[in-house]
Every structure is written in structure tokens, then in C-alpha cells.
Amino acid sequence: MLRGLYTAASGMITEQRRHDTVTQNISNINTPGYKQVSSVSHTFPEMLVSIIGDKQSGNSRRIGKLATGVFAEESLPSFVQGDLKETGKKSDFALLSNIGLNHPNTGELIPFDASGRYVDDNGEVFYRPEAFFTVMDNNDQLRYTRDGSFKVDADGALLTSQGYRVLDMNHNPVVLPAGVSLDALQSDSVGRLYYYNEVGTREVVANLGISVADRPQELVRDGNGVYREVSGADANIRQLTNREGAEVRQGCLEVSNVDPAQAMVDLMAAQRAYESNQKIVQFYDKTLDKAVNEVGKV
Template identity: 55%
Template sequence: MLRGLYTAAAGMMTQQRMHDTVTQNIANVNTPGYKSVNEAARSFPEVLISLVGGNGPGSSQIGKLNTGVFAEETQPTYTQGDLRETGKSSDFGLESSLELVDPATGQPYAFDQSGKFVKADGSVVYRPQAFFTVQDNSGNIRYTRDGSFHVNGAGELLSSTGFKVLGSNGQPLVLDRPINDLQMDSKGNFLYNGAPTNQQLQITVAASPYELVRNGNGVYEAADPQKAGLRNMTAADAVTVRQGSLEGSNVNTAQSMVDLMTAQRAYEANQKVIQFYDKSMDKAVNDVGRV
């Protein structure tokens, strides 16, 4: 078996998947609330190579051999996107800078720019994230950062995908006044002429956002709400709702172009290796085989 041939083929498939992931990020650079995704690659388990026979009894160990790499999973990056003003009363942007306290020290974790903190034992803690709460057409609860809402003829507040936006009571929001006559405070409460109404957006906080599953169109679902640590936002949470604004995507276009070229070059390198093996086998069959 030509191990190098299979290793190069596995590398090509992995780089193709990474290329597709970066392309998806670039295609959604202007999608409100879009969170970029990263491909995590992992090597196949190493194989122990031994020499059987030789000068001594039994077998002698030669060493370990890696047999390739594969794209293990796709993970989103929940960093804050830039807020841009739209002037539309039905647009809402979330600005989140939630903290998490280390139970061992009683101090907040010092999250890095990607929103993670690596403990001394190697375990990783992620920054909690806030989401708008919506209900899909089948009645399932979903979560999104895309606040480009609109109001239908029945006064229901709908997301860009047509899902019903939920209020703090867990029910779909039905506005009793035109959206242009309503204002919103920083905690998602609707105001009329400066006075609070009884309607409020339901903002859900996920203590473990990486437990959420991407459901398409910028919408996430929680397979296990308890594991994701879902709860309703409180007034003490460092989450701000801004009316007339939208959160842009957090895609870094410059880094995406670099990643795109890197994946392409690595793909071409593995392709050259396969071509080399092809020529070697052609030589072995057609030339050496004749002798």
C-alpha cells in the first residue's frame, strides 16, 4: 500500500473543506449578525511501524507514522461584529460584553479577542453570548444575532427569515402600535412617548455558546438547552440593544483571503504528491515490469 498516496488524498479533501469554509465566510461578509466559522483539522491516529524478523527474534520497533489529516469539525467564532446605523425602527443590534466569574478565584475570566480563556489544566472557557429569541414555523425555539426585523399586517414582529420574534413572556410579539411610534431602551423594553409599555424583547444568554448548533440563515438551535446554559437576560447583564442599528458580520476579509490562498497552495502541494506517485507507478508497471 502506498501510504503517501492516501495521506496526500486526505490532505486534499481537508484543504478543499477549509477552502469551502472560508468561501462561505467571504460570501456572508455583508450578512447582518453572521458569525464566521473556522475548520478544525485533526490528524489520523498514528500507526506504530515495526520490523518483523531481522537479526533478532520477534519484532523491533521502527517508529510512528502518521497516515493523514481530516477536517474534524466546524466551529463558529462569536466575536462582536461592528454595529452600523440603518435608521429603521425595526432594526435592532446586540452589543454584548458578558463576563464569567472563575469559581476558584472569584475573579472574571480574562477572555482573549476570540472570546476564550485557557485554564492552567488546558481546559477552555468561552465567553457567554446573547441572542434574539425567535420561533420557527414549526414552533421550535431558535436563536439569532440578525436583528433585521419587520412587522406584518397582523402586527407580529418577524425576523428576516419570517420567524416570529418572542417577547419576554415567551410568546410571539404582537405590537399594538406602529413600530415607527415605538422606541426601545438598552435592555429591549419598548417605549411609547418615553413611557414603558408591557412589551419587551426576549434576549437569551448562552453560557456555553459553542453548544449551539448552526441551523442555517444565521439561526442557531440548542440540542441540549441545559448544556448550553440558556437563560433570559437580566438587567445586570452587559448586553445592550440598539434600535435603528444592525450588527455586521465578524468576518475578517484580509485574514480570510490569506486563509483562502493557504488552503489553495496546500491543496496544490498534495496534488503534486499524488502526481508523483502516479508517475512512479506508471514507471514501475510499464518500464520496470518489462525487465
Template identity: 50%
Template sequence: MLRGLYTATAGMMTQQHRHDTVTQNIANLNTTGYKQVESVARSFPEVMVALQNGDQGRDNRQVGKLNTGVFAEESISMMVQGDVTESNSSDDLALISDIQVANPQGGNIAFDDSGKAVQANGQTIYKPQAFFNVENPAGGIGYTRDGDMHLSSDGRLVTSMNQNVLGQDGQPIVLAGSMDDYWVRENGTIFNKATGAASGRIGITVAEQPNGLTRDGEGLFAEKTQGAGSLRAATNEDAIEVKQGFLERSTVDAAQSMVDLTAALRAYEANQKVVQFYDKSLDKAVNEVGRV
């Protein structure tokens, strides 16, 4: 009996985590460059159920497998290209990434809508993604798709979270005047409109394994384990384009998020009723059956 109580409780905890994940997505519905997060659940190890005394002379006849609960294993960011909308502001920069991966059998690998492809041998491959290089307040380099940028009072190009945007040389980009005085080419090179001289180039990093990156707060991603994201500097051969006057929208699907939120709530309530049922059964066993 207690096994069912623990199973229902584990289900409640999993649905709570799922609910929190969807709520986070909805809260960032209008956050520039935000990548939707999906909650991944995994069942506890299965156990084989068998008859205790066998059946018709057969010892321990197998009945079937039984899962003894479920838990939220992790939250995975959906690293896919978001919709790009025009903002008509010189400060805004959108990063469009469509990096292809060659298929050993010829052509390019076809990725699904989640940016994932499963090979015939079972190997999972994720579509590479590009990120702006910014200075991580915690130290080191952070990676972001937040193109909502502006020039600070001292001329530093910063994100909406006031993080320094780094150039290819790893140093903060400093410009004079306003972004209206500059135009940004597709490869991230910044040119002065008056003189035509290059004033720097925005640092862009390609993550060959974007799901190896972890969220580091304030819209940043980081490579906590070296090599997990297989990072490299972007090259002119990569299908990457920087568009000035545009912003990348969040990848959150508002309608699907509301469906997931309702489903998590209903599943939580169902598990809650199971817990209440077991509680009443135990109460009857202790206070009534035990009295006899």
C-alpha cells in the same frame, strides 16, 4: 507507497472542506450578526516507525512517529461580539453582550479574541453570549443575532428572514403602526412613544456555552442536545444592551479570509501533485517494471 497516496488524498479532502468554509464566510461578509466559521482539522492516529531488522544488535530501534493523514473534524462558529454600526432606522436592533465569568482565584476570567480562555488545569471556557429569541420555522425556539427587523403587514415583529421575534412570554411580539412609534430600552422593553406604555419585552437568551449551539439555517442557532449550550433567560444583572437604530456587523475578517482561501488552494494543489506523482509511479511499476 499507497499509504502516501491515501495521505495526500485525505489532505485534498481537508483543504476542500477548508475552502468551502472560507467561501461561506466570504459570502456572508455583509450578513447582519453572522458569526465566522473556522474549520478544525485533526490528524489520524500516529504510528511509531521502527527499523524492521533492528540496528547493531538492537531490536526494532525506533525511528520516530508518523501521521498517516488528516481530516476536517468539524466547523466551529466564532462566538464573539461583532462591530456595531449606526443605521438610523427604528427597525434595527443590535445586541451588545459583554457577560463576564468570575474567576475562582479572584476577578474575572480574561478571554482572548476568539472568546476562549484556557485555565491552568487545561479546562477550556467560552465567553457567554446573548441571543434574540425567535420562532424557528422547524419548530421550537431559535436563537439569532440578526437584528435587521421590521413589522410585517399584520404587525408582527420579524427578522430579515421573516421569523417571528418572541417576547419574554414566548409569544410573537405584535405591535400597531410602525417601529417609528416605539422606542426600545437597553433591556429590550418596547415602549409606545405616544402613551409611554410598555408594549412587550423582547426575549433574550444567554448561552453559557455558546459553542454548544449548532447552526440551524437562516441565521439561526439551536440547542440540538439539551444542556449543550447551558441556556438561561437574560436578567437585568447581565451586561447586555439592546441598541435601537444600530446593527451588528458580521465577524468575518475579509483580508484574513482571502489569505486562508489562497492557503487552502495552494495546499490542495500540493497534495494533488503528490497524488499525480504516485499515479505515475504505479503506472511505471505496472506497465514497465512488471514487463521485465
């Protein structure tokens, strides 16, 4: 009898985590470069239930399989390209990422779906490579972000909204030369920052460090809108080449790719499923109460 109680309790925990994931997405609708997260649930191993016959014949009859509960295994980010919003600020940058990938066996261009995922005939899963701005946190660790709402401090260093240092293609901090204002800073489509001096000659400041994760599903969300690569999970991070399908837009920000309507539907579904499991737990609680306090007196 307690099997159903455990199953309902695991369902409540799973739906609570799903609810928390959707709530996180909704709270970051206005966060530049935010990528929505989906909670992936799986069932525990199923058990085969049979009725055992008498000892002499040894016959048994198979009833079927019994599920033993569900759990939230992982949270997967969706790297779908968000819309670009023009801000007009020289320190705002957005990435348009549409990098192609050839199949290792056929050599043909992989037709990714809208979510950037593809499953071939053999069941092998491929993800579209994604481009990120390369930054360094306060512990001198490399991090990757799609939030291009940068700022310039008093020393001319280009920083993220969280104060992380924006790096160039050689992993050096981007610093504006003395006397060069932010209004004079310009960028081309490959992230080359430059300005025009007094005689009208273009002077290159730095090349923004645009990193590409060939396996973005291996990146771990680190908070503050950044991702990190963990040991043992090879995301194959490399520098962007000029021939790949990624483009830098100055004066724009990539908005969150969260769908508010779908998020509200998912939020209500998680709440209803939680309430359903809760009622099952209450039913088992009443059944156990009768078994102990009423049946036990007979």
C-alpha cells in the same frame, strides 16, 4: 508506497472543506450578525515505525512516527462582537454582548481573550457567554440569532428577515397594538419596547426575549442566520438579567465579524495546500503506472 497516496488524498479533502468554510465566510461578509467559522483539522493516529532485526537476536531499531493523514474534524464559530452600523430604522436592533463569567474554582472574573476563549492552568477551556435574540421558526421551534434586521407584517407581528417570529421574554410573539405604527416604537437598553400614547404616557408593548448561552460552543448553526440547541449538548440557555453586560441598540445592526483580509489569506493558503497534495497524488500515480506497465514487463 500507498500510505503517502492516502495521506495526500486526505489532505486534499481537508483543504477542500477548509476552502468551502472560508468561501462561506466571504459570501456572508454583508450578512448582519453573521459569525465567521473556522475549520479545525486533526491528524489521524500516528504509527510507530521500526526495523525488525534478525530472528535469532530479535533486535529492532526504532525509526520514528508516521502520520496517517489529516481530517477536518469540526467547524467552530467565532462569537467576537461585530461592529455596529447605524441604519436609523426603528425595526433594526443590535446586541452589544460582553457578559462576564467567574471561575468556578477561584471565583475571580475570567480574563477571556479577543476571541472569547480562556484556558486555565489545568487545561480547562471556558467560553464567554453570548446573548442572542430569541425567535421561533416556521415549525414552532426555538431559535437564536444575532441578526436584528426585523420587520413588521400586516398584523403588527415583529418578524426576522426570514419571516421567523420574534419572541418576548416569555416566549410569546411580539405584536404591536392596533393603531401603533412602527415609527412610534422605541426601545431601551434592556430591550423593553414601548411607545407614547395620546396623553404622553409611556405604554410598554413587550420585552424582547434576550437569551444567553453560557456555553455558546454547544449551539449548532441552523442556516438563515440562526442557531439551535441540540439534545445532549447543553448550552445552558437562560434569560438575560439586567445586571449582565449586554445592551440592545435600536436603529443599529451588528455587521459580520469576518475579516476580509484574513479570509483571503486563508483562501489562498487552502488552495496552495490543495495543489501541493494534488501534485503528490499525481506523482504516486505516475510511479504506479511505471511499476505496472514497465517494471512488470521485465
